[in-house]
Amino acid sequence: MRRTVFPHKLLPWLLLAPQLAITLIFFYWPAAQAFRQSVLREDPFGLSSTFVGLANFRKVLNDPAYLNAAQVTVVFSLLVAFFAMTIALFLAVQVEKIVRGKGFYRTLMIWPYAVAPAIAGMLWLFMFNPSFGTLAWPLRQLGIAWNPLLDGEQAMALVVAAATWKQISYNFLFFVAGLQAIPKSLLEAAAIDGASRRHAFWTIVFPLLTPTTFFLLVVNTVYALFDTFGIIHAVTSGGPGRSTETLVYKVYNDGFVNLIMGDSAAQSVILMVIVIALTAFQFRFIEKRVHYG
Amino acid sequence: MDNGATSPLAARGAARLTAHFWMILGVIIVAFPVYYVFIASTHSVQTILRPPLPLLPGSEGYENYRGAFSGEIDRIGGVSLWRLLGNTTLIAMGIALGKIAISMASAYAIVFFKFPLRMACFWLIFITLMLPVEVRIQPTYKVMVDLGLIDTYAGLILPLIASATATLLFRQFFMTIPDELLEAARVDGAGPWRFFKDILWPLSLTNVAAIFVIQFIYGWTQYLWPLLVTNSNEMNTIVIALKKMISFADADTPWNLVMVTSVLAILPPILVVVLMQRWFVKGLVETEK
Structure with missing residues (x-):
């Protein structure tokens, strides 16, 4: 709290008014509606609704299609987070060894950040299009029956590749910042003691990067859960046969395309709980980092 | 101690060279999709549909962009x-x-x-x-x-x-x-x-x-x-x-x-x-x- 402040009483409310109005109308009201609808069931004509308690949740959690979406989401998120972080860390370590040309590499590395997820998906689909994609062509020559539009695993591989590609830039910038914060004297001391580079990396650099790695793990999970909707919508539409249908895609499909309100609202509430848990985890963790880091 | 077969300086130079190699590979993977779509935008439909696509810009670039800006996108x-x-x-x-x-x-x-x-x-x-x-x-x-x-x-x-x-x-x-x-x-x-x-x-x-x-x-x-x-x-x-x-x-x-x-x-x-x-x-x- 500051010692000196302006004495006005009305002015701060006027300054806050636009932001508060937008959050109340477009955030809190719909979120409250999602909670309300999640415990109601509408009749087929949408004229009346009855209170059904947790029945919608029970129905959703017993629905094989929902469990499938949950499983797809876990696999997809783990693969994207793992590849996007591993590749970015490897490249960040390489770029730190370079003296001249760092800026040049960084400039080229940040491109994908500016590409919309949906377009990232379209680019990868274009390169790997089964009938005319330039990179699908060698796969065919090798005798691989490449068709991500029909084969579920190949479709998953394609959306994972596009989602990973887009996220490498972001992780790269954070790992570079993390590496630069490690005192050079530690590494020099290790070198004098005769530690190999590899040994020094795993015993000194990697442990000191833990805060960055954990932070990125949360961010990448949130990214894979929510921001990749565009990739999936543009490339596979959840298919073939639900093999790439994630939780967010399913909420969209049930609530907006198929108009099953109660189920969709229950799914929204479940997703909200996931976001709250992730955000709480992230802030608790960052709190710790402020104290010890 | 190694017996001086490689001096620390030479080892560092070699490490840097490998680093450049990996970065170039990384940059190619990261920038390629963007480069590739740009290349594709300078070729005719026929060329695009016949893989593999050339890796260098084609001669249709001007035509494609002029067409896109003067009404062809409206049509589709x-x-x-x-x-x-x-x-x-x-x-x-x-x-x-x-x-x-x-x-x-x-x-x-x-x-x-x-x-x-x-x-x-x-x-x-x-x-x-x-x-x-x-x-x-x-x-x-x-x-x-x-x-x-x-x-x-x-x-x-x-x-x-x-x-x-x-x-x-x-x-x-x-x-x-x-x-x-x-x-x-x-x-x-x-x-x-x-x-x-x-x-x-x-x-x-x-x-x-x-x-x-x-x-x-x-x-x-x-x-x-x-x-x-x-x-x-x-x-x-x-x-x-x-x-x-x-x-x-x-x-x-x-x-x-x-x-x-x-x-x-x-x-x-x-x-x-x-x-x-x-x-x-x-x-x-x-x-x-």
Whole structure:
């Protein structure tokens, strides 16, 4: 709290008014509606609704299609987070060894950040299009029956590749910042003691990067859960046969395309709980980092 | 100790060379899709449909771009390329500037004034972090319908300008402003507006630039939101228009025009990020922490 402040009483409310109005109308009201609808069931004509308690949740959690979406989401998120972080860390370590040309590499590395997820998906689909994609062509020559539009695993591989590609830039910038914060004297001391580079990396650099790695793990999970909707919508539409249908895609499909309100609202509430848990985890963790880091 | 077969200097040089090798490989993977779509935009449909595509620009570039800008996109997408670029620029600018304006105002109120429920307001804004559009699609859509905001610029921009992260960042920054500065300004008779305009705003410029880059990209790359709140082709963003073009894909899809549109959808945000790189990196690393 500051010692000196302006004495006005009305002015701060006027300054806050636009932001508060937008959050109340477009955030809190719909979120409250999602909670309300999640415990109601509408009749087929949408004229009346009855209170059904947790029945919608029970129905959703017993629905094989929902469990499938949950499983797809876990696999997809783990693969994207793992590849996007591993590749970015490897490249960040390489770029730190370079003296001249760092800026040049960084400039080229940040491109994908500016590409919309949906377009990232379209680019990868274009390169790997089964009938005319330039990179699908060698796969065919090798005798691989490449068709991500029909084969579920190949479709998953394609959306994972596009989602990973887009996220490498972001992780790269954070790992570079993390590496630069490690005192050079530690590494020099290790070198004098005769530690190999590899040994020094795993015993000194990697442990000191833990805060960055954990932070990125949360961010990448949130990214894979929510921001990749565009990739999936543009490339596979959840298919073939639900093999790439994630939780967010399913909420969209049930609530907006198929108009099953109660189920969709229950799914929204479940997703909200996931976001709250992730955000709480992230802030608790960052709190710790402020104290010890 | 090794017996001096390789001097430390030579070892370091070799390590650097390997590092360059990996970085070049990394950059090729990262930049290739963007380069490839640019190459494709300079070839004819026939060349694109006959793999593998040449790795160098073709001779149809001028024709493709001229065609795309003078009516060919209207024919396949029902809306001109100019209109798509205009819509997307307007939305991205509206979101970026809107976020900066309202989150700066909120942070200013929370840091430089004392009033009841001050911290409650702060938390109210903060908690929106946990309510992304993706988790409340259907009810939010209903609000938009009830307010008559479907197919309007206001509908595309307004709901997206609330920003917990930008408010947090400005609040953090404003709290580092020394009390003495405010005291001195008040002794000189400066009110809230003068203090903001003459002292706080000039000090905030780097932060504003950083947030602008991040939010411009955020606005330009929106997908789910425009998908929900627009029906008419006239209101499409370039990203949504592209998705529509390829979902009606058949043998007749003019892929060369799709490629031109892709390049134009990718280029503006890439230019913003590359040209404003210094602020972008600062903004990214600071807003997200």
